[in-house]
Amino acid sequence: MAVIEVNDATKTYRRRRRPPQKALDGLDLHVAEGGVHGFLGPNGSGKTTTIRALLGLVRADSGELRLLGRPVPRDLPQVVGGVGALVETPLFFPTFSGRLNLQLLAETAGVSRVRVEECLELVDLQDRAEDRFKGYSLGMKQRLGIAAALLKSPRLLVLDEPSNGLDPAGIRDVRELIRRLGADGSTTVFLSSHLLAEVEQVCDRVSILARGKCVATGPVHEVLAGRATGEVRLRAPDLAGARAVLEGAGYAVTPVDGALRVQGVTAPAELTRLLADQGHYLEELSPVAADLESAFLELTEDTP
Amino acid sequence: MTDQRPSLLRAEVHRFRSRRFIRILVLLALGGFVVGLVIAGTQFAKPSAAGLADAQRIMAEAGQQQEQFRQECLKQPQPPGQTAEQTCGPPFEASGLGVEDFMRTKPFVFADTAPGAAGGVAAGTAALLFLIGATWVGAEWSSKSMTALLFWEPRRLKVIATKLAVLLGAAALIGAAAQALWLLGAKALAATRGSTGRLPDGFYGDLLAIQARGVLLVVVAGALGFALANLVRNTGAALGLGFVYFAVVENAVRVLRPKWEPGLLTNNAAALVSKDGLRLYLNETHVDGQGQLVSVREIVLSHLHGGVVLVLTAAVLVAVGGVLFARRDLQ
Numbered sequence A: 001m002a003v004i005e006v007n008d009a010t011k012t013y014r015r016r017r018r019p020p021q022k023a024l025d026g027l028d029l030h031v032a033e034g035g036v037h038g039f040l041g042p043n044g045s046g047k048t049t050t051i052r053a054l055l056g057l058v059r060a061d062s063g064e065l066r067l068l069g070r071p072v073p074r075d076l077p078q079v080v081g082g083v084g085a086l087v088e089t090p091l092f093f094p095t096f097s098g099r100l101n102l103q104l105l106a107e108t109a110g111v112s113r114v115r116v117e118e119c120l121e122l123v124d125l126q127d128r129a130e131d132r133f134k135g136y137s138l139g140m141k142q143r144l145g146i147a148a149a150l151l152k153s154p155r156l157l158v159l160d161e162p163s164n165g166l167d168p169a170g171i172r173d174v175r176e177l178i179r180r181l182g183a184d185g186s187t188t189v190f191l192s193s194h195l196l197a198e199v200e201q202v203c204d205r206v207s208i209l210a211r212g213k214c215v216a217t218g219p220v221h222e223v224l225a226g227r228a229t230g231e232v233r234l235r236a237p238d239l240a241g242a243r244a245v246l247e248g249a250g251y252a253v254t255p256v257d258g259a260l261r262v263q264g265v266t267a268p269a270e271l272t273r274l275l276a277d278q279g280h281y282l283e284e285l286s287p288v289a290a291d292l293e294s295a296f297l298e299l300t301e302d303t304p
Numbered sequence B: 001m002t003d004q005r006p007s008l009l010r011a012e013v014h015r016f017r018s019r020r021f022i023r024i025l026v027l028l029a030l031g032g033f034v035v036g037l038v039i040a041g042t043q044f045a046k047p048s049a050a051g052l053a054d055a056q057r058i059m060a061e062a063g064q065q066q067e068q069f070r071q072e073c074l075k076q077p078q079p080p081g082q083t084a085e086q087t088c089g090p091p092f093e094a095s096g097l098g099v100e101d102f103m104r105t106k107p108f109v110f111a112d113t114a115p116g117a118a119g120g121v122a123a124g125t126a127a128l129l130f131l132i133g134a135t136w137v138g139a140e141w142s143s144k145s146m147t148a149l150l151f152w153e154p155r156r157l158k159v160i161a162t163k164l165a166v167l168l169g170a171a172a173l174i175g176a177a178a179q180a181l182w183l184l185g186a187k188a189l190a191a192t193r194g195s196t197g198r199l200p201d202g203f204y205g206d207l208l209a210i211q212a213r214g215v216l217l218v219v220v221a222g223a224l225g226f227a228l229a230n231l232v233r234n235t236g237a238a239l240g241l242g243f244v245y246f247a248v249v250e251n252a253v254r255v256l257r258p259k260w261e262p263g264l265l266t267n268n269a270a271a272l273v274s275k276d277g278l279r280l281y282l283n284e285t286h287v288d289g290q291g292q293l294v295s296v297r298e299i300v301l302s303h304l305h306g307g308v309v310l311v312l313t314a315a316v317l318v319a320v321g322g323v324l325f326a327r328r329d330l331q
């Protein structure tokens, strides 16, 4: 079952004395249950808008949105108990302690105080739980936001750029937590991020967003690494001879300083056999590593 | 993990009780009330026998002087078209002054003061609740914890209605407590600094009715502060709007458009908590029943008028704020 489904959603923000700003432009999104699903896109591509629309904070102009199988915002009251969310910066009352802020939410949802303490511990805030929220560092605020999102033990956990403002240790902890949650089988994590490395590290699947549209979706390694499908680099004592054999078999080959680049390779073992049959023995055969950064840029770059 | 029933109402009551600024405001108001009572205590004193004799002597002297002056005035030729009464004033006995007016410190008379001051206490409590209502919801907006709450209860109208209900409940409690305190304070002043005085028939019924309408005024003021802050989504801006209305708009209306005075909130508030409604004298020229051109018209704003105008105003502002909140995109 899909925990998130978006079909052809559009949203244009009307702005005072400025032209309207298109944020979602026919977005399709499908997030299957289980694991960690990345929602990757550059700043301003519409990630937060998508999440706000799913949570009923902004109204999409058109399109169909579903959370946990129910249409939203109509059925949001019925499904919201299964969805925990942290959207952009955490929003808490500044003069209340971290604990009180969580307790008030817990009372609203009928969550026990024991669970409040569990979640505080999970994000390592129990020692500072009695301090006022406004005195927290950015990282502590973010962690409290994650704790709040976890309070409901949600089936779907939506995290919008959760590592914003965290120091490297905090980022590592959060990523570990996300991976753990995604692996436990009862929670699907939907992680929005503009950081390729973050998605690569923690996500099983990814959807890439560019200017309000989903431009690619699938398992992380297919979407990002798989972009350079079947390009290998090989070396052999007789480069010219090997090249002739490969071209004879229909491969596109380009010589590059002391080696050959072969495109369109689906099974590298095939090359080995082909060349060995003709008496060429390989000194090196390696897949050309996909350049993730450029794959990402290629997917999201400006194409009008 | 749900071992207790979800309850937005319980959470909001908890939130209200935890708001430090609201507690400070209530404590400050309580302090102000006590200080006011102490100061009032110094202004009144039980008449002693000697004090009474003094006052009677001063009154007699004043009466003599006044009468002397009047007699001399009457000997002078009177301006045409004026009676002697009009030029020289009434005889001293008709002036309505009593011996207590000549006491150095007057006694506190419960029967005379308690009902009117109950209206004053209601007005003060109303100002307090306007502030509390504004900060209650205004701070939720500026901290955006209003938005965060919607992840937990997406029915926006339910959220805003619950917050309003908590405020109105608190307003009724605070308004009633203030009136109870005033009743106790007035009794204490009467016991130590004066007397109960002669209670007319139905005195306590009238007093309680004024106090009950005072509680209504407090509740309406809370709703107004809440509605304004919810509309502009900021406490300071709401208080600014309140200031502009009460200090600028109302005074401008009094000067420029006296005809509109029956619609002013302060007039209606005064009408609501006074014993018999508010008498307004509007400066305007019109032709009366006898075909005479008169320039002052008397209007009585009833309790009902006051209550209806106030409740409707608050209801409209609350409703507009609620509808906008329900439809708005939130950040």
Ligand SMILES: Nc1ncnc2c1ncn2[C@@H]1O[C@H](COP(=O)(O)OP(=O)(O)O)[C@@H](O)[C@H]1O
Binding pocket: A013, A014, A015, A021, A022, A023, A041, A042, A043, A044, A045, A046, A047, A048, A049, A050, B331
């Ligand atoms: N409240 C708003 N008013 C006007 N424009 C907005 C508003 N919120 C977002 N936008 C615009 O919509 C686009 C998408 O923004 P957003 O969803 O926040 O992207 P992301 O989260 O991917 O960075 C951006 O161009 C942004 O400037």
Ligand SMILES: [Mg+2]
Binding pocket: A044, A047, A048, A049, A088, A160, A161
């Ligand atoms: Mg964003």
